[in-house]
Amino acid sequence: MPIICEGVGYKYPGSTEYVLRDVNLEIGEGEAVAIMGDNGAGKTTLVKHFNGLLKPVEGTVYVDGVDTREVEVSLLARKVALVFQYPEKMFFSESVYKEVEFALKNFGFEERLIHKIVEKTLKTFWLWEYRDRSPYTLSGGEQRRLALASIVSWDPKYIVLDEPTAGQDAIQREILIHLIWRKVREGKTIVLVSHDVEFIAEFSPRVILMHRGRILYDGEGDELFRRRDLLEKAGLDQPILYKVASSLGIGDGEVTLARLIDYIVGLRPCSD
Numbered sequence: 001m002p003i004i005c006e007g008v009g010y011k012y013p014g015s016t017e018y019v020l021r022d023v024n025l026e027i028g029e030g031e032a033v034a035i036m037g038d039n040g041a042g043k044t045t046l047v048k049h050f051n052g053l054l055k056p057v058e059g060t061v062y063v064d065g066v067d068t069r070e071v072e073v074s075l076l077a078r079k080v081a082l083v084f085q086y087p088e089k090m091f092f093s094e095s096v097y098k099e100v101e102f103a104l105k106n107f108g109f110e111e112r113l114i115h116k117i118v119e120k121t122l123k124t125f126w127l128w129e130y131r132d133r134s135p136y137t138l139s140g141g142e143q144r145r146l147a148l149a150s151i152v153s154w155d156p157k158y159i160v161l162d163e164p165t166a167g168q169d170a171i172q173r174e175i176l177i178h179l180i181w182r183k184v185r186e187g188k189t190i191v192l193v194s195h196d197v198e199f200i201a202e203f204s205p206r207v208i209l210m211h212r213g214r215i216l217y218d219g220e221g222d223e224l225f226r227r228r229d230l231l232e233k234a235g236l237d238q239p240i241l242y243k244v245a246s247s248l249g250i251g252d253g254e255v256t257l258a259r260l261i262d263y264i265v266g267l268r269p270c271s272d
């Protein structure tokens with residue numbers, strides 16, 4: 001069952017301006033979708049509707065066929081996990097271990113399983129050695145990993161990551177990419193909110209492009225990354241491979257690193 005937005009409009013309390021306008025979309029089960037757009041486009045506001053943190057002022061959001069206005073936020077939170085753009089705001093436990101343990105207890109996991117899951121999760125995210133530290137003493141990148149670890153531990157059906165690559169070094173980005181693919185293979189639905197065109201281009205999933213609260217484009221990432229007009233409007237740069245391909249005059253074909261290398265090698269004058 002999908003996440004569906006039908007004619008969704010939203011304005012924050014006390015404000016007259018709509019920051020989401022007539023948003024219509026459907027995110028199917030097992031899909032990997034990126035939501036991209038400029039600062040203030042409404043990306044974070046939109047994804048907060050997916051787990052019921054915000055309720056639409058106009059239109060309706062359905063998660064697995066249920067109107068989010070008619071279901072308890074705690075039930076939705078179990079199903080749709082959101083890692084916030086600023087995860088440090090969501091920590092409330094005194095240790096890294098307890099931070100992961102908390103949600104599992106809260107969702108009623110069996111005591112004897114909890115320790116195993118916490119240990120496995122913290123090891124997977126290279127955080128086991130920090131288990132007794134306060135989450136607030138971790139570096140920014142480690143905090144992001146902890147936020148992700150704590151939701152992966154309870155195995156939600158939908159995973160929404162708001163700017164997951166912010167502050168992550170190259171190794172952590174690779175790990176994140178592997179993790180996301182693994183979750184997609186397991187049949188989870190992944191929503192990535194990101195400005196990071198290079199990161200999203202590696203997946204080339206479906207991209208929903210937002211600008212001023214509206215959807216400007218919803219389709220193949222590969223097609224969007226060729227559309228400089230749309231990217232510019234949404235304050236995004238073209239991914240480097242697409243730039244190189246178009247300056248070589250081969251931007252209309254398939255854009256992959258392997259193809260560019262083949263092409264460039266073919267251009268090299270032969271030396272005998």
Ligand SMILES: Nc1ncnc2c1ncn2[C@@H]1O[C@H](COP(=O)(O)OP(=O)(O)OP(=O)(O)O)[C@@H](O)[C@H]1O
Pocket residue numbers: 012015019037038039040041042043044045046085
């Ligand atoms: N709590 C709030 N009260 C009033 N306005 C808000 C609130 N949070 C966000 N906004 C406004 O809503 C609009 C959309 O904000 P949102 O955070 O959804 O953008 P975003 O696309 O996630 O941007 P960014 O890329 O900077 O994270 C912005 O104009 C912002 O100023």
Ligand SMILES: [Mg+2]
Pocket residue numbers: 043044045085162
């Ligand atoms: Mg945001």
